[in-house]
Structures are given as C-alpha cells and as structure tokens.
Amino acid sequence: MTGVRVGVIGAGYVGLTTAVCLAERGHPTVCVDVDAGRVEHLNRGTPLLDEPGLPLLLRQGLDAQTLRFSADYTDLADRDLVFICVPTPSRFDGSADLSAVEAAVAELASLLPSAAVLVLKSTVPVGTTRWLARRLKPTGLRVVSNPEFLRESHAIYDFQHPDRVVIGADDDAAAEMVAAVYGASAPTLRMSPESAELAKYASNAFLAVKISYTNSLARLCAGVGADIGDVTRCMGADVRIGQHFLQPGPGWGGSCLPKDTAALLHTGRLAGVELPEVESARCTNAAQPARIVSTLSRTMATPLAHARVAVLGLTFKAGTSDVRDSPALTICAELGRTGAQITGYDPRLEQIDQAALRRASIVAVDDPYLAAKDADAVVVLTEWPEFCDLNWPLIAEQSPAAVVLDTRNLLDPASLADTGLTYLGNGMPSGY
Incomplete structure (x- = not known):
C-alpha cells in the first residue's frame, strides 16, 4: 500500500x-x-x-x-x-x-x-x-x-x-x-489499546530485570570464584532464556528502560498491584555505581580523593552519541563526589552534549591515551570495540600502577595481564 x-x-x-x-x-x-x-x-x-x-x-x-x-x-x-x-x-x-x-x-x-x-x-x-x-x-x-x-x-x-x-x-x-x-x-x-500500551512497558521492564539479574549474578560469581561468562553462556543456550541481555555491565540506562520501569511501577500502584521484580531490578541498577566506586577504593594504591581516574566510554551504549540516563555519567558523578579527578574519552565525543559531561564532573579529551596518561585507574564503561584495539602496553608504560576495571568484560584479560596492569573483570574469579 x-x-x-x-x-x-x-x-x-x-x-x-x-x-x-x-x-x-x-x-x-x-x-x-x-x-x-x-x-x-x-x-x-x-x-x-x-x-x-x-x-x-x-x-x-x-x-x-x-x-x-x-x-x-x-x-x-x-x-x-x-x-x-x-x-x-x-x-x-x-x-x-x-x-x-x-x-x-x-x-x-x-x-x-x-x-x-x-x-x-x-x-x-x-x-x-x-x-x-x-x-x-x-x-x-x-x-x-x-x-x-x-x-x-x-x-x-x-x-x-x-x-x-x-x-x-x-x-x-x-x-x-x-x-x-x-x-x-x-x-x-x-x-486492545490497553494490551498494546502495557505490552510496551512489560517488554522493557523484562529486559531491565534480565540485565539486573545478570549484574547480581556477576557479583556472586566474583564472590565464589565462578566466571559470569561461563554462567551466562550456559543460561543463554537454553531456548527458554535466550542469549540476549545476559551481559553484565555498569547498569542499564538510555531513554527507555529507566522511565518505562518507573511508569510501570506507577501503573501498578494505581491498580493496587505490586511489581517487586521490577522494583528490585531498579534497586540493583541503582547500586551499580557504588559497587564500582567501592571496588576502585579497595584496589587502587591511591585514595580516591587524590586519584586520577580515566573513563573510556561515556554514552549509554556503543553505536550512539546518546548520553541520556547513561550509567557511565552516573558513575562518573559518583566518583566526582569522592574527590577523584575524572578524565573521559568516547569515540563520539564531538556529538555528545558537553554540558552533560561537565555536570558529571568529567574533563573530556579527544584522545584515549591522553585520558589514560598517569591514571591510577582506567574504567571501561561503554562497550566500544575500538577499546580492544588500543595499545595497552603503551598505556601500561604511561600508567604502570593503574587498575583496569572492565565493567563490560570487553578486553582480553590475558593480554592485559601481559602488560603488568591489574585487570578486574565484571563477575570474574579475580575480578569484582
């Protein structure tokens, strides 16, 4: 037609x-x-x-x-x-x-x-x-x-x-x-119109629950010596579960999941129906910045109040310049409150709202090596594939004592270990 x-x-x-x-x-x-x-x-x-x-x-x-x-x-x-x-x-x-x-x-x-x-x-x-x-x-x-x-x-x-x-x-x-x-x-x-409207909220809320559950599992894996990659590989092979949205990360954000889960809970309250699964998913998500800050605090040689932290990835996910409700910015703001100096890099930096970065206490630079120079920690917050191709031995030369905290499990742990950097994967036995 x-x-x-x-x-x-x-x-x-x-x-x-x-x-x-x-x-x-x-x-x-x-x-x-x-x-x-x-x-x-x-x-x-x-x-x-x-x-x-x-x-x-x-x-x-x-x-x-x-x-x-x-x-x-x-x-x-x-x-x-x-x-x-x-x-x-x-x-x-x-x-x-x-x-x-x-x-x-x-x-x-x-x-x-x-x-x-x-x-x-x-x-x-x-x-x-x-x-x-x-x-x-x-x-x-x-x-x-x-x-x-x-x-x-x-x-x-x-x-x-x-x-x-x-x-x-x-x-x-x-x-x-x-x-x-x-x-x-x-x-x-x-x-019906009512079913269509609810289906949208229900779909996004289910994805949010799935991601938060994976992040909780990642924390458990690190605590008991399991590997989240192995655990989710097993889960994803089950057709009843599926492999999508089983990757751990710094939390979920963007323009949809935060507001749609909030709206679904509000609808439930009006109808007298509790949705504890969605409420718990939001609580788990809200706890991710503190989890990351706590990990850095106990693993860096320098106290956070005097530390220089390099952040790789500022958008809420790779492939976009959107920083609306980006977990990366939320985490940077949390780090900023500790007194840490935050230098951030993103491949889409030119298209990103600079005011949003300033509000999150980020000093943005257009070179990842400049961001990582003399850093006490390098935190990977967005899953840009370009970060895998960085010259990590060079970063190790410039910041030999840095902790690399990979919230997306994007990097190769063995390659990072060869550089002498301390690598912490999300939900890995030697990670966090």
Missing part, C-alpha cells in the same frame, strides 16, 4: 526513523517538529542524530520529494495518518509526563479531516489511547496504539525488519490502515 498521506509529530529518534522509512516506502510524508532550527537542518539533509542508515534515507526522501519537514502543524491538514512520536519523560513520582502528547493532539483535533487516524507511537500509560479516543470522538478522528520497539544504533534496521508490529485498536478499519503502511510482510499483532 503506497500513497497514504502520512504525518509525523516529532523528529527525534522514533519520529525521524518513522518518517524516513515510511517515505522510502512511497508514502508522502510530512514530519513536524516544534524546533524550527532542527527543521531547517533536516530539510537541508542534515540528520543531527547519530543513527546508521539515516543520512542516506533522509537524502533519498528529500530528493524524491516524498519527505519534507515543517514547524507548522497546518502542513498536516490533509494527512490520512499522523504518527505521534513525542517524548513522555518521567515525573518525580514515576508517572509519564503526557504534556507533549496532549499539546500535539490539541493542535491536530481541529485540523485533521474527519476519519483521519492518530497513531500513538509515544510510550504512554495504559488507558491513554482510549481516553484520547473518547475525547476526540466528536471530531471523527480515530486513535490507535502502535508502540515502538526500536533500538538506538539499530533503529532503521528495526523499522525495516520488525520482529513484531503491535497495533492496539477497537476500530478494524483504522487498524488495517496502520498495518498497511508497514507492508504485508510485517508480523502484526492485533490487540
């Missing part, structure tokens, strides 16, 4: 990915964002987001005139479908802030033609889709829940090759229109 007039609200990771991918499929697409400067950059073909495949699809859509960007909602007046892809950040009590969703719906309510479909891709609390449908019933507009399941650094691939497209709707015609723009080959799961 091509030729459906598509609108997208929001030009962040989800909105921009949705816009360029639907334009590629031949749907005339207009993407509206409130940031006029961002719109100007996008119309010139500058994506602003660090996402593989995005620059090519953006340029193709602009050249084919199937894609354009605007800061004016009236450019959506003739749209058949409008995808709402705006942020829903956490409030202080864990609930989702829907102000951006409500503002977008208010703009569209008197603008779109009757029978147009609003598609909620923003992650919203259970009941939001039905509430908006009731509110918009006098206008004839229909509302469908269509949660996103995109991974940063793989967003284009995930949109083009989804493992499932979830459509929550009571209106069959609206649901079929949404399914059609994805294409006949997309595996589609139809359900």
